[in-house]
Amino acid sequence: MLGFYACIIMVPCFWLLALFFALGRERAADWLSGFHSLPEEERAKYDRARMARDERNACLLWGAVMLLGALGARWITGWAALAAYGVWLALFFRDVHWDIEKAFGKYRLPDKAG
Numbered sequence: 001m002l003g004f005y006a007c008i009i010m011v012p013c014f015w016l017l018a019l020f021f022a023l024g025r026e027r028a029a030d031w032l033s034g035f036h037s038l039p040e041e042e043r044a045k046y047d048r049a050r051m052a053r054d055e056r057n058a059c060l061l062w063g064a065v066m067l068l069g070a071l072g073a074r075w076i077t078g079w080a081a082l083a084a085y086g087v088w089l090a091l092f093f094r095d096v097h098w099d100i101e102k103a104f105g106k107y108r109l110p111d112k113a114g
Contacts, residue, residue, distance in 0.1 A: 003073035003081025007066045010088075014063035021056035028052045034100055046107045058095065062088055 021028045029048035030036050032055060069084020097103035 001073075001078070003078035004070050007070035007073060007081045007084050010066040011063045011070065014059045014066065018056045018059035018063065021052045021059065025049055025052050029055070034103055038100065045109055046104055047109055048107075051104070051107050058091070062091065065091070 020031075024031075026048035029046075029051040030043070032051060035043065035046075035051070065084050065087050069081045069087075072080025072084070095103075
C-alpha cells in the first residue's frame with residue numbers, strides 16, 4: 001500500500017507541472033534549471049516554445065509512469081512502485097546535463113545571416 005501512495009502522490013505533481021509548461025509556453029521555459037541563469041540576449045537564441053513543449057511532454061510521461069506504478073502496486077505487487085521510480089529516474093537523468101550546450105543545444109535557433 002505504501003508503494004501505491006508513493007506513486008499516486010507524484011501523478012498530480014507532475015501533471016500540474018505539465019499544465020504550467022503548457023499554459024506558460026515560452027515564458028515557462030525561463031523556469032528550466034540553468035536556462036534562467038543565461039543572459040537575456042543569450043536566451044533569445046533558443047526556441048523557448050519547443051523547450052516548454054518538450055518539458056510539458058516529459059512531465060506528462062513522468063506522471064503516466066507514476067500512475068502505472070501506482071496501479072501496479074495496488075493490483076499486482078508493491079514492487080511495481082519501485083519499478084516505476086526506477087523508470088522515472090532513468091527518464092529524468094537522461095535529460096540532466098551539467099553543460100548548458102548539451103542541455104539546450106538542440107533548441108538553439110539557426111543564426112540569421114545579415
